Amino acid sequence: ASRLLGKTVLITGASSGIGAATAVLFAKAGTNILLLARREDALKTVQQACVAAHKESGLKEGGQFAPIQLDVSDKAAVSALWSKVPSALRNVDILVNNAGYVIGKDHVGDIDDSIIEGMFATNVFGLISMTQLLVRDFKAKKSGHIINIGSIASREPYVGGSIYTATKHAVNAFTASMMRELVNTPIRVTEIQPGMVETEFSIVRFLGDTSAAKSVYAGLQPLTGEDIAEEIVWAASRPPHVNIAETLIFPVNQASAVISYRAP
Ligand code: NDP
Numbered sequence: 001a002s003r004l005l006g007k008t009v010l011i012t013g014a015s016s017g018i019g020a021a022t023a024v025l026f027a028k029a030g031t032n033i034l035l036l037a038r039r040e041d042a043l044k045t046v047q048q049a050c051v052a053a054h055k056e057s058g059l060k061e062g063g064q065f066a067p068i069q070l071d072v073s074d075k076a077a078v079s080a081l082w083s084k085v086p087s088a089l090r091n092v093d094i095l096v097n098n099a100g101y102v103i104g105k106d107h108v109g110d111i112d113d114s115i116i117e118g119m120f121a122t123n124v125f126g127l128i129s130m131t132q133l134l135v136r137d138f139k140a141k142k143s144g145h146i147i148n149i150g151s152i153a154s155r156e157p158y159v160g161g162s163i164y165t166a167t168k169h170a171v172n173a174f175t176a177s178m179m180r181e182l183v184n185t186p187i188r189v190t191e192i193q194p195g196m197v198e199t200e201f202s203i204v205r206f207l208g209d210t211s212a213a214k215s216v217y218a219g220l221q222p223l224t225g226e227d228i229a230e231e232i233v234w235a236a237s238r239p240p241h242v243n244i245a246e247t248l249i250f251p252v253n254q255a256s257a258v259i260s261y262r263a264p
């Protein structure tokens with residue numbers, strides 16, 4: 001992880017789950033971090049956790065953590081991002097496009113337009129806007145790493161997941177096209193594809209119904225945000241000639257979006 005010392009990381013969706021755990025692990029590895037999400041209070045809590053993790057590491061490098069309130073689906077706000085970023089943190093080395101969500105499991109014909117548009121606006125258009133903004137700098141300085149959080153839903157459609165899996169398949173096609181475009185550069189492009197991770201994800205999916213959210217993981221041990229954070233930080237800390245293109249990560253008792261073993 002010495003390869004990460006003093007680097008600056010930008011993480012979207014840093015206020016909870018995978019994004020928050022990833023921030024803390026990068027903080028431990030001696031990086032600076034721009035923490036982006038819509039909930040400012042939650043970002044400040046993650047910022048404090050990063051300060052504590054960095055202190056505990058004893059490292060001199062890194063240690064600057066800036067919470068920035070930003071909705072990635074707001075194109076004007078994304079364009080104006082640099083005006084909110086402290087000048088010492090404008091030279092980003094690693095972009096982690098993690099912000100994303102699903103609402104509901106409605107079947108085609110019954111899905112609210114606002115839910116369809118919201119998921120595409122965040123999971124696809126937000127990720128693309130953030131990437132466009134950062135890749136310009138990465139191309140100019142001939143370095144950088146874009147890590148997109150896909151999903152098993154990037155590879156496998158399932159009943160009740162038409163819109164969410166369409167957004168994640170879009171992330172997969174966008175990421176793979178960009179990797180091909182950047183093949184003659186030192187810029188790295190990675191897609192991390194988790195299976196079931198217990199975060200706020202299912203609480204958001206079931207609109208705050210915590211018992212419906214909990215039942216998603218009944219009888220098996222899901223992944224944690226920390227498990228995925230380890231994967232992200234590992235991908236980011238490979239030697240510069242190594243590009244982790246894609247990683248699919250399941251809990252041990254999951255084998256596809258719809259196949260899992262549940263203890264009786
Ligand atoms: P969480 O709900 O815990 O975290 C989602 C994060 O995204 C939050 O920080 C949320 O913050 C942020 N976010 C949502 N919409 C926006 C937006 N428009 N602008 C900025 N930030 C936004 O879920 P996870 O940590 O599990 O999810 C992270 C990623 O992992 C998502 O892309 C998800 O699709 C993917 N994933 C999750 C899996 C799982 O089983 N949990 C499995 C596979 C992939 P705020 O509300 O403050 O804006």
Ligand code: 8X3
Nearest residue numbers: 151152153195196257
């Ligand atoms: C989240 C996992 O199975 O709900 O990306 O699509 S799933």
